[in-house]
Amino acid sequence: MASLVGSRVERKEDKRFLTGKGRYTSDINIANQTYAIFIRSPHARAKIKKIDTSKALKSSGVVDILTGEHIAQDKIGGLIAGWAIRSEDGSEMKCPANPPLAKDSVNFVGDPVAVVFAETLDEARAAADLVKIDYKVLKAVSNLGEAMNSEAIHDGIDKNLCYDWLLGDRQKVKEAFEKADKIIKLDINNNRLIPNAMEPRACVIDYNTASEEITCYTTSQNPHLSRLIMSAFGGVAPENKLRVVAPDVGGGFGSKINLYNEEIVCSWASKKIERPIKWVAERTESFLTDTHGRDHITHAELAVTNDGKFLGFKNETIANLGAYARVFGTVTPTYLFGPCATGVYIMPAAYSNVKAVYTNTAPVDAYRGAGRPEATYTIERIVDKAAMELGMDPIEIRMKNFPTEFPFKQTLVHQIDSGDYVAGLNKAKEMADYDGFAARRKESESKGKLRGIGVTSYFEACGIAPSPVVMMLGCGVGLWESAEVRFNPTGQVTVYTGSHSHGQSHQTTFAQIAADELGVPIENIDVVHGDTDKGTFGMGTYGSRSLTVGGIAIVNACKKIVNKGKRIAAKMLEASPDEVDFKNGEFVVAKSNKKKTIGEVAFASYLPGVRDEVKSPLPEGDEPGLIESSFFDPANFSFPAGSHICEVEIDPETGHVKLDKYTAVDDFGTIVNPLIVEGQVHGGLAQGIGQALYENAQYDDSGQLITASYMDYTMPRADDLPDFNLGFTCTKATTNPLGVKGCGEAGTIAATPTVMNAVINALDGKEISLPATAEKVWKACKEMKKSNAKAA
């Protein structure tokens, strides 16, 4: 049987999606369900003086209206930060309470205050309009740069500062800077983004009055984690009385990691009103209340020698947490950001200092890449600036500072097991016809256009691990993953995984892995995920961890199956287990033609006997059945890396940036399914390019989100993007048996600096903030023209 790992297997999940048979949360209806509408704060910062629901309660079809008072009476807990971060001075981070319904104060536009349940959606909407809430409006803190000098928005949190964190050695950096020939300085923003999974968040809750079990169907990337938080911190129900199901989920990108207010409130309320509840977000609710991403202000400095060697690096960043600290909110700008800020380079000394602050804006949490895009943007922009100031080629300066020996101990935290950064950049250079750029630039200039080329080399740290280390760093849970592999007596296999697919194609790739391990046709393997009542526990999907952590748990469970199968086959074939080899689905006794298929062994394991004779195929000590599980906790992160090159052509008359060519060369170790991996890269690139050229979440001074619809927030569309030119190199990961590395976030991490470096190159080095919209580029072109005229 040919190996499926490495093959372009078409997806098992496609048929249902292509025929309209996907089952997303909002497709689910339960008999007798009520409809929920959340009443949200229209103010960014206010005290709640009074809530009057009397008129609304009398409105047609209303079942109940609940507020923060009811939440408090029932002692329902709030939302939490998943990582505890300590400041440089040793003090613990400061987090405000975040009740599921605000009781005393609201802290961002969209903060839920009350909820109406009614027989129909129209009736719920009509009643919601009748709820009267008196607010005392306070001055909002909506500007990140001014947050530390503004009035504290949460009691007891001075300067709105959650923590002031340091990683690295300030003294060493100081000494390194003293030896430098040149200090490159850069002030940049990392614009705020809204993840915008195409499926708006939703939940459908069904409380079973007989079993007293709550079932919560929801749009989650990690149903077990949601259940854990809802039970342990929300106190909604014990875990055994709480089933969380994340069926087909229409994209996540980090925004569906968090357990949200609506899921807690509706789960609790369903039990209270003894009716099923359906809530589906409108798109504007998603804009307002989904966790946002990025939003940094950074000052960076790079100490270099005149021949382009890096000596030291400083990263001073202010990160926006929004109104509350959420699950990955506090770790994203620290351990996911700080260590990666020195990039793929030998950097003798470095530090990252991050001040995370609260503002009256939606909570900010992990968004595709989570910290690593911000880090890569910082280092790759300053490296380009260094090349320019030193008069060096951007590729030359990168090559000069790459490590060439692995494992490579990266400056701040990571021990990178494998990589070949030189090979990746060389390949990208060739594929992008880097040497032909000058001619193309001339050609563009002859048409009155500006052409720029941008280069980025990146590494990513994904599949956060091992658990004891992440918990030492402040994580509230272990970041292992589990799997269970079940052979049915008649030979088909069900693989249960704690990972969750919301576009990542696990039903296909995980089945490929299991098919190879077990020698069973892929058609006979089903992958089940997303239901806390099915399979073992799971930590879910984010941070490019599914394959490198969850996939390996499947491999290990399969290996256990094979080991047990070997023992059974040996007994059936009257040989010793040492003599039995397993290959292509068959247990074969060495130097003989005696064999049993894994199907026969599975069958025998469930039916351990024969007629007229007391005889078992099971060795002593082995129990019947062929079901194994595994919890995999990797020894380290996985470290994909690569180099991307793009070219832009700018029309100085309009400021329009045309993305002309985009080349991405990535090293993901072993690739299980190239078709799917290419798709992951394409999608990642689109989001990174979106950040560079189009997307920008903007709040006005009063804290109103002025980009809260697709009319205002610029999503990249088909006609905004080019075809992508992809290439791969391969150095296998040494920390897992498949040699795989994460691939889900790479495109997003690399694309933003690649595009911005190209834009800035086209503008002859003129700095421009993210995103490089036509308006900003047009203004920059005008200024360039003016200064060129002066120089002439």
Next chain:
Amino acid sequence: MKKIAIEVNGKKVSKEIQDHTTLSSLLRDILNLTGTHIGCDTSQCGACVVHVDGKSIKSCTALAVDLNGSKVTTIEGLASNGKLHPMQEAFKKMHGLQCGFCTPGMVMSAVDLLKNKKNPSDQEIRDWLEGNICRCTGYHNIVAAVKEAASKM
């Protein structure tokens, strides 16, 4: 309330509906055809695209009462006799979908493009699909899928 009679995926349907019921709501909430998706409230994302009398429209901004007597085809009605439409086959072959949420609208829109233009260029495909937002694929494989389908139709 008004009574309307329409044909959905070849079946005659007669329903009493409210004046403000949109076509998407009729399909999803009343006829339980949940393949048509709602991704926004502003007629921007295109997840709700269906065919009405052979033309692609955004069903979230069409009032059902206005469509009395028309023929509607949704993603559920595209395959015939259990055989996928060439566009559906092409999306599968070229990995033109990931989470699947935008897919029904994207496929219905692309099918209409090929009715209007047999062999569209890359740019023509990208221009046509400008009203369908996909957050997963970066559109690369969607464009490839539409070209693949064009070559097979």
